Amino acid sequence: MKVFRLEQRQLLxxxxxxxWEFFGNPANLPLITxxxxGFRITSPPSERMYPGMMITYTVTPFAGFPIQWVTEITHAHAPTFFVDEQRFGPYRLWHHEHHFQTVPGGTxxxxxxxxxxxxxxxxxxxVPLVRRRLSAIFEFRRQVLEDRFGRPAQAP
Known part of the structure; x- marks a missing residue:
C-alpha cells in the first residue's frame, strides 16, 4: 500500500x-465540512473528546453514495495535540494529527x-482525484475558520 501525506498550516x-475548545468538540465538525x-454525525453527542472516543458518521463523497465512517480519537493532549484514526470507512489508512502551538498573533x-x-x-x-478532493475540503475549512476567527494580518 502506498501512503500519501497532506500537511496544512493555518494561523488562527x-x-x-x-x-482547543472549538476543535475538541465533535459537534463542530459539521461546521467545517x-x-x-453530506456529513452527518451518527454517534451520540459528546461535548469533549478523549482518547478512545469513537465517532461515527456518514459522508457522501460521491453523489448519491453515502459511506459509513468510524474514527477513534487515539491521542488527546489538551491543548496541543490530538489524533483521529479511521477504524472503518473509505480509506485503507487514515491517520490525522492535529497540532496547536501558541505563536505571535494567535495559534x-x-x-x-x-x-x-x-x-x-x-x-x-x-489518487489525483482524492488529493484534489482533500485539498478542497481543507480549503473550505480554512475559509470557514478565517470567517469565524479572523484572517491573518497581511504582510507589508
Missing part, C-alpha cells in the same frame, strides 16, 4: 485554549494526514 487569531459531503494549527487508498491499482489511479 485566537488563543490556544479557544482553538463542505455541505456537499498555529498544523494538520498532518497520512492516508492510503483501497483497491490496489484502481485506488492508485484515483
Amino acid at each position: 487569531r485566537i488563543p490556544i485554549e479557544e482553538a 463542505p455541505l456537499d459531503l 498555529e494549527m498544523t494538520d498532518l494526514v497520512h492516508y492510503g487508498l483501497p483497491f490496489g491499482l484502481l485506488g492508485r489511479i484515483v
Whole structure:
C-alpha cells in the first residue's frame, strides 16, 4: 500500500485554549465540512473528546453514495495535540494529527494526514482525484475558520 501525506498550516487569531475548545468538540465538525459531503454525525453527542472516543458518521463523497465512517480519537493532549484514526470507512489508512502551538498573533494549527487508498491499482489511479478532493475540503475549512476567527494580518 502506498501512503500519501497532506500537511496544512493555518494561523488562527485566537488563543490556544479557544482553538482547543472549538476543535475538541465533535459537534463542530459539521461546521467545517463542505455541505456537499453530506456529513452527518451518527454517534451520540459528546461535548469533549478523549482518547478512545469513537465517532461515527456518514459522508457522501460521491453523489448519491453515502459511506459509513468510524474514527477513534487515539491521542488527546489538551491543548496541543490530538489524533483521529479511521477504524472503518473509505480509506485503507487514515491517520490525522492535529497540532496547536501558541505563536505571535494567535495559534498555529498544523494538520498532518497520512492516508492510503483501497483497491490496489484502481485506488492508485484515483489518487489525483482524492488529493484534489482533500485539498478542497481543507480549503473550505480554512475559509470557514478565517470567517469565524479572523484572517491573518497581511504582510507589508
